[in-house]
Amino acid sequence: MKFLDQVKIYVKAGDGGDGSPSFRREKYVEYGGPDGGDGGKGGSIILKAEENLNTLIDYRYQQHHKAQRGENGAGQNRTGKGGNDLILKVPLGTQVFEEDNKTLIYDFNKKGEEFVAAIGGKGGLGNTRFKSSTNRAPRKFTKGTIGEEFTIWLQLKTIADIGIIGLPNAGKSSLLSVITNANPKIANYRFTTLNPNLGVASYDDKEITIADIPGLVEGAHEGVGLGIQFLKHIERCKSLLHLIDITNLDLNESYKQVKNELKNYSSKLMEKKELVVLNKIDLIDEDTVKVVIDHFSKDKNCEVMTMTTLDKESVSKIKAKLLSYVS
Incomplete structure (x- = not known):
């Protein structure tokens, strides 16, 4: 499935049906009347949050959405049938913006939430409504009102318990694949992951949602490497798992580079709980690993762990630790 996290759509609620100007014409009835x-x-346009969706790609191919019009009234005081509401399903974490793509209208944070994006028009009144003691044969009736229509933007910000962040090729996708049910693309080159991937990890009958955020490079907060598109997904993650390749020449520099991008994008990201994991320890000997950990952990206020995706016990420890970061 292709990933799309921003799309512009047009929504048009249904118009109300017109009232009827009918008069009775019945055999053997001496007096008629209205x-x-x-x-x-008219039907309304309703946006509804769905937990099982993780992309807005469906709206790339269908950008115009119209609800059903209300039917006109008829004789014998028959009210026209109301138009059906049109329900558009969006992923949990979707934000609705006005046409300027800046003014926030609604923010979906809970499964099943609904937001009426465009209200259907009211039905017109039939001439029976205007009957009175002084006007027994009114010809007056009203037309239905026009349904609302808007152009709106939908923006998706991934909601997850844990967001995996780090430089490109740190092993984020590999980690996601071994601790969740996700099947992200994995390859030995930078920028393998071009879109956030979501997975669910189960441990001791508990589940946590984990997002693999594409690698952040220097200048990401200014849009370098599509960084802003990636950074916005981190805003919705409750806690962060900062993954670092232990074979990097300067671990502190790798750590600071990612943290600076988070800080420059939004200071609120710095307030999130963070677990630092040094990955790929299978590539160096145990003694070197201990030295690296001691040196790297000195001035860190966060917890530091090590792992390799090739060791089940190592993976299990990470899963257990992550549970404590979302409980």
Whole structure:
């Protein structure tokens, strides 16, 4: 499935049906009179959050959405049928913006949440409504009102318990694949992951949602390497797992580079709980690993762990630790 986290769509609620100007014409009934029914209401456009969706790609190919029009009223005081509401399903974490793509209208944070994006028009009144003691044969009726129509932007910010961050090729996708049910693309080159991937990790009958955020490079907060598109997904993660390749020449520099990008994008990202994991320890000997950990952990206020995705016990320890970061 292709990933899309921003799309512009047009929504048009249904117009209300017109009232009827009908008069009774019945055999053996001496006096007739008005019997026009009201028009039906137009259908509304409703956005609904779905937990199982993780992309807005469906709206790339269908950008115009119109709800059903209400039917006109009819004789014998028959009210027109109301138009059906049109429900558009969006992923959990979707934000709705006005046409300027800056003014936030609604933010979906809970499964099943609904937001009426465009309200359907009201049905018109039939001539029966205007009957009175002084006007027994009114010809007056009203037309249905026009349904609302807007152009809106949908932006998706991934909601996850844990966000895996780090430089390109740190092993984020490999980690996600061994601790969750996700199957991200894995290859031995930079920028393998071009879109966030989501997976669910199970441990001791508990589940946590984990997002693999594409690698952040220097200048990401200014848009370098599509960084802003990636950084915004980190905002919704409850805690962060900062993955670092232990074979990097300067671990502190690798760590600071990613942290600087988070800070320059939003200071709020610095407030999130963080677990630092030094990955790929299978590539160096145990003595060197101990020296590296001691040197790297000196001035860090966060917890530091090591792992290799090739060792099941190592992976199990990480999963257990992650549970404590979301409970």
